[in-house]
Amino acid sequence: MTEASHIEALKGLLGEKGLLTGASDMAAYETGARYDKGRAAFVARPATTEETSATVSYCVRNGIALVPQSGNTGLVSGSTPDSSGRQGIVSLDRLTAPFDLDRVNRTIKAGAGVRLSDLNSKLEDTGLFFPIDLGADPRLGGMIATNTGGSRFLRYGDVRRNTLGLTVVLADEAGTVLDLSSDLRKNNTGVDWKQLFIGTSGAFGIITECVLNLEPAPKQSATALLVPSSNEQVSALLVAMEDALGSYLSAFEGMSGNAVRAALDHVPSLRNPFQGGIVPDFVILAEISRSTPPREGEQPLDAVLEEVLAAIWEREDAPLADAFVGPPHEIWALRHALSEGVKHSGRLIAFDLSFRRGDIMPFLAHMKADMPDHFEDVTICDFGHIGDGGVHFNLVVAKDDPRLADPDFEADLRDWVFTVAVEQFDGSFSAEHAIGRKNQAFYDRYTPEKIRELAAGLKIITSPGPLGAMTF
Ligand SMILES: O=C(O)CC[C@@H](O)C(=O)O
Numbered sequence: 001m002t003e004a005s006h007i008e009a010l011k012g013l014l015g016e017k018g019l020l021t022g023a024s025d026m027a028a029y030e031t032g033a034r035y036d037k038g039r040a041a042f043v044a045r046p047a048t049t050e051e052t053s054a055t056v057s058y059c060v061r062n063g064i065a066l067v068p069q070s071g072n073t074g075l076v077s078g079s080t081p082d083s084s085g086r087q088g089i090v091s092l093d094r095l096t097a098p099f100d101l102d103r104v105n106r107t108i109k110a111g112a113g114v115r116l117s118d119l120n121s122k123l124e125d126t127g128l129f130f131p132i133d134l135g136a137d138p139r140l141g142g143m144i145a146t147n148t149g150g151s152r153f154l155r156y157g158d159v160r161r162n163t164l165g166l167t168v169v170l171a172d173e174a175g176t177v178l179d180l181s182s183d184l185r186k187n188n189t190g191v192d193w194k195q196l197f198i199g200t201s202g203a204f205g206i207i208t209e210c211v212l213n214l215e216p217a218p219k220q221s222a223t224a225l226l227v228p229s230s231n232e233q234v235s236a237l238l239v240a241m242e243d244a245l246g247s248y249l250s251a252f253e254g255m256s257g258n259a260v261r262a263a264l265d266h267v268p269s270l271r272n273p274f275q276g277g278i279v280p281d282f283v284i285l286a287e288i289s290r291s292t293p294p295r296e297g298e299q300p301l302d303a304v305l306e307e308v309l310a311a312i313w314e315r316e317d318a319p320l321a322d323a324f325v326g327p328p329h330e331i332w333a334l335r336h337a338l339s340e341g342v343k344h345s346g347r348l349i350a351f352d353l354s355f356r357r358g359d360i361m362p363f364l365a366h367m368k369a370d371m372p373d374h375f376e377d378v379t380i381c382d383f384g385h386i387g388d389g390g391v392h393f394n395l396v397v398a399k400d401d402p403r404l405a406d407p408d409f410e411a412d413l414r415d416w417v418f419t420v421a422v423e424q425f426d427g428s429f430s431a432e433h434a435i436g437r438k439n440q441a442f443y444d445r446y447t448p449e450k451i452r453e454l455a456a457g458l459k460i461i462t463s464p465g466p467l468g469a470m471t472f
């Protein structure tokens with residue numbers, strides 16, 4: 001069969017709206033959120049699980065490689081095709097049904113193509129929300145396939161912790177539909193198969209529906225920017241806050257001065273909250289929240305936070321030098337602008353690392369001290385989720401830096417960072433953005449051989465067809 005006949009056959013399965021082949025129609029699907037611009041053979045946009053199954057079955061039977069794509073907001077080239085023009089994209093963007101809320105069970109059964117913002121705005125009147133907080137606005141299937149964490153992991157955990165069930169289409173000849181869509185909170189009946197599809201970058205199957213845990217939405221919150229008395233004291237500050245606040249503490253995010261300045265430069269409407277506009281070397285965003293409305297006579301959360309901070313500040317060994325309690329929306333706007341700000345401050349080479357919480361600041365200090373000896377004129381613009389050990393170790397070089405013309409430059413830089421992070425600090429090379437083409441080599445390097453063998457075996461029995469932007 002010729003390629004044109006494949007296109008005709010897929011159109012027959014999906015209808016005109018369900019298959020894009022024009023260059024301008026496909027452009028947005030071919031371009032990733034950060035680095036990549038691939039070339040797709042087509043974009044299939046199934047509207048149901050059955051259409052997804054028929055598409056996948058057809059492609060597997062005809063040897064056509066597929067890359068599942070959700071909101072295409074990922075940062076590791078996990079949802080875009082390579083440059084061969086031979087891979088088709090399976091977009092989840094029309095998989096927006098069902099949308100079934102179970103108020104008593106506190107769960108929602110939703111299509112994998114529902115956007116996070118749509119999910120939460122539709123839930124607004126119910127008093128519930130899906131508690132994964134991100135700056136980007138992904139679709140649910142991609143959030144599950146990458147197991148995103150976000151800024152409130154500290155309180156609510158990651159997507160894995162909030163996923164009860166899935167419906168998945170396997171890339172086998174039949175396009176088998178696996179109904180793993182249990183909405184039971186307790187279900188101990190053998191292998192928990194849904195876990196195979198969470199955080200595995202869409203290589204084992206395509207998620208078409210999900211059942212998610214919902215949480216009572218916060219009714220009050222208070223947010224502050226904290227300046228630690230030194231970078232070494234960040235862990236002591238975290239422990240002091242957790243000791244005083246327990247599970248009221250819902251975010252403890254770290255932001256380097258460089259990342260904050262990049263965000264302020266990129267988004268002029270952001271207010272610089274620091275005295276005299278002087279951005280400190282390192283700042284913590286701390287949030288406390290409650291899912292109950294303020295009760296009469298109860299201390300407002302701003303006051304609770306101020307009291308706790310004052311007590312920490314008065315300690316003899318105070319890990320806190322300064323604090324600004326301010327309007328949450330302003331402080332969060334600054335936090336959520338970091339990613340784009342850093343991206344626009346030069347040529348970005350990004351890492352999504354994870355450590356034991358106490359190792360984050362020693363790792364950053366080590367890199368700051370050693371960077372100039374290894375690589376000159378590289379600015380560290382890190383930020384991340386100190387409360388859960390995640391660090392977006394973003395490096396920026398000037399856009400016209402001549403070293404960028406040498407492919408070995410970025411490769412050597414990545415190599416060095418991963419060697420220190422994984423081998424010296426016993427961290428992980430992927431915290432919450434999963435593995436796409438960008439991290440393939442490091443998956444291959446840092447995954448023990450036996451584990452790679454087992455993963456490849458699972459891939460063969462679930463989805464033997466060519467599926468996903470990474471290889472297990
Ligand atoms: O841009 C990044 O490196 C991270 C994006 C996102 O995970 C965040 O924490 O804001």
Ligand SMILES: [Zn+2]
Binds near residue numbers: 151392432
């Ligand atoms: Zn993050």
